[in-house]
Amino acid sequence: MSRFDKVINRKQTDSVKWDYTKKIFGVENVLPMWVADMDFSVPEEVTAALHSRVDHGIFGYTMPGTNMEKAVQSWLKKRHSWEIDTQTITYSPGIVTAISLAIHAFTSHDEKIVVQPPVYYPFFEIAQKHEREVLFNKLILNEDFRYEIDYDDLEAKLSDEKTKLFILCNPHNPSGRVWSREELTKIGDLCIKHNVTIISDDIHSDLLLFGNSYTPIASIREDIAKQTVTCIAPSKTFNLAGLQASLVLIPNDSLKRRYHDVQQLFGLLSINTLGADAMEAAYSYGERWLDELLPYLEENVVIIEDYLKEHLPEVKVMRPEATYLVWLDARSLNKTDKELQELLLKKGKVALHIGSKFWENGEGFLRMNIACPKSTIIEGMERLVTALKA
Incomplete structure (x- = not known):
């Protein structure tokens, strides 16, 4: 078992990611996969x-x-x-x-x-x-x-x-x-x-x-x-x-x-x-910790690619060459960003960044943070597919 498989409860820590979804998205009890921080403990030396x-x-x-x-x-x-x-x-x-x-x-x-x-x-x-x-x-x-x-x-x-x-x-x-x-x-x-x-x-x-x-x-x-x-x-x-x-x-x-x-x-x-x-x-x-992290992130990318290929092939994955962010192309669903966001939050109970946040030529895309345990990735994919199939 990887150290990065450990699920750490970040609620009630004043985490922007986990405790402020109501303020930011207007809804509570959603799985946050939007803001760019990790759900992993830092290196022991830090x-x-x-x-x-x-x-x-x-x-x-x-x-x-x-x-x-x-x-x-x-x-x-x-x-x-x-x-x-x-x-x-x-x-x-x-x-x-x-x-x-x-x-x-x-x-x-x-x-x-x-x-x-x-x-x-x-x-x-x-x-x-x-x-x-x-x-x-x-x-x-x-x-x-x-x-x-x-x-x-x-x-x-x-x-x-x-x-x-x-x-x-x-x-x-x-x-x-x-x-x-x-x-x-x-x-x-x-x-x-x-x-x-x-x-x-x-x-x-x-x-x-x-x-x-x-x-x-x-x-x-x-x-x-x-x-x-x-x-x-x-x-x-x-x-x-x-x-x-x-x-x-x-x-x-x-x-x-x-x-x-x-x-x-x-x-x-x-x-x-x-x-x-x-x-x-x-x-x-921190080098040893980072060298363990990178293949874990790669595995998370592959999980997302395989899951969408099987359950929602209309959504394409832009495989990242770096970062722990995945850029998903949902344009073939013919939904506005507002519609995509509403489906994600209300049907899937998952929070992602909508593409137009990154300017108008990002419309129809979604940005997902994958720096989290594999169990969270799988839950996030289930919620995403539930939302977008709706």
């Missing part, structure tokens, strides 16, 4: 590090130190063959926070930002809240049911003299697509050509499935690195989202100064003590 800090009993001001920087540097080199200078590291409570600060630092009110929908919705929602115009470079579904980039459209949008920022998602959320070195090089070249800064959200980069490999866009060439701000975190990898600890890597000194000025403006200069301890422990000692 728990031990937190216990050690709590047992110490003092929680004064702290700053991540040399040990943290070395842990991050070693992790990126070993897992992704990416050698970074520790001087490029800065910290953020979360990647959404980091992207918001970057938008404030690198754009002004009359300037534009490019995103690639269907994509993680805070990208365009935060940009719009900053009163920036968002340009949508829609991803294209090819004949192999895989997303590709429309480079002609991308260049048209990057060439707009008011476009100053491009937000990349690698690996891509919600599809799980891992962009290749060739694809990323094309993006980097275009952004350099048109002097557009790249914000690369790489939070899912450790969750590689089915033999796929990840290339950080900033690792390709020095000139692309100088154009790029990379956001990473242990939060998805090790289920630490609630501890609010992320990293921002900025090799360009000028960009780093501008980003730091905005950090000072909003008083967001570091991360909390427990988050720092968990991050250092995860990157230092």
Whole structure:
């Protein structure tokens, strides 16, 4: 039996995923398979590090130190063959926070930002809240049911003299697509050509499935690195989202100064003590745990593929190359997203993210979180099929 088969009761822990379905979806007693956190306990070494800090009993001001920087540097080199200078590291409570600060630092009110929908919705929602115009470079579904980039459209949008920022998602959320070195090089070249800064959200980069490999866009060439701000975190990898600890890597000194000025403006200069301890422990000692997790996630993907093939073949599965998110294509059912959501919540008693949340070209899709025990996966599939067959 795998450690990940253990079912842990998360109710009455103020879990957004498990305790707030009434507030978020308007219904109670549904199986939550929507928000991107895991139903797995963290590595024992992370728990031990937190216990050690709590047992110490003092929680004064702290700053991540040399040990943290070395842990991050070693992790990126070993897992992704990416050698970074520790001087490029800065910290953020979360990647959404980091992207918001970057938008404030690198754009002004009359300037534009490019995103690639269907994509993680805070990208365009935060940009719009900053009163920036968002340009949508829609991803294209090819004949192999895989997303590709429309480079002609991308260049048209990057060439707009008011476009100053491009937000990349690698690996891509919600599809799980891992962009290749060739694809990323094309993006980097275009952004350099048109002097557009790249914000690369790489939070899912450790969750590689089915033999796929990840290339950080900033690792390709020095000139692309100088154009790029990379956001990473242990939060998805090790289920630490609630501890609010992320990293921002900025090799360009000028960009780093501008980003730091905005950090000072909003008083967001570091991360909390427990988050720092968990991050250092995860990157230092969490590799064995992660290596056990990844094949478990692959097995969950296969369960979903086989179940739908047998019981509801009209719904197609986009096999993720990374992440613990599965993008389901329910367009053949000819239902609106509102109708799909109502069926899922009322007939199936299961909560998923509807595709239009990730912008209009996601309509008819569903995003399912599969980072849960196999028993939950099977129950979720039973509920999903019950709902959509209705």
